[in-house]
Amino acid sequence: MSPVTILIDADACPVKDEIYRVALRFRAEVRVVSNAPFRIPDSPRVKRVVVSDSFDAADDWIAEAADARSVVVTADILLAERCLKAGARVLKHNGEEFTAASIGGAIATRAIMADLRAGMDGVGGGPAPFSKTDRSRFLQALDRVLVGMG
Structure with missing residues (x-):
């Protein structure tokens, strides 16, 4: 069986270091995909992909x-x-997994929020700050997914 590959949408990813650690444990390949180069660990399993x-x-x-x-x-x-x-398999940075059952609702919510933001003329906040709890949930979710893909 081929190794699992973790593909990181890296430009705004706050959990790259966590991914590297977990990937090492599971012997997973990692591709850090971005528009600009990021520092990556010196590992044959981690490769930078600059598009x-x-x-x-x-x-x-x-x-x-x-x-x-x-x-x-x-x-x-x-x-x-x-x-x-x-x-x-697809994970958000906070550990939430996108699934076939949840993606339709996520797309609909995205469209509604875009409409609401358009009517606010730049007033309002962005997403909540990334927290230690988010980081912990992400680590647990990545571990669970990788164990399941065994």
Whole structure:
């Protein structure tokens, strides 16, 4: 059986270091996909993939590489949908897993929130700050997913 590959939508990923540690334990391959180079660990299992800075270049690379032996880490709902269709498992940075059952609701909520933000003329906040609890939930979720993919 081929090793699991963890594909990281890296430009805004706050859990890269955690992914590297867990991947090492599970002997998983890691691809850090971004528009600009990031520092990565010196490991033959971790590779940097720098794509062009064109719109959605990183998403396109990840979606094309995703398959049933992949775990994709992203907060991008539309990328998550593409990766689920390819058979990948998809985790948000806070440990929440996107599934075939949840992705439709996530897309609908995204559309509603975009409409609400458009009517607020820039007033309002963004997402809640990333917390230690989010980091812990992510680690537990990644571990659970990788054990399940054994």
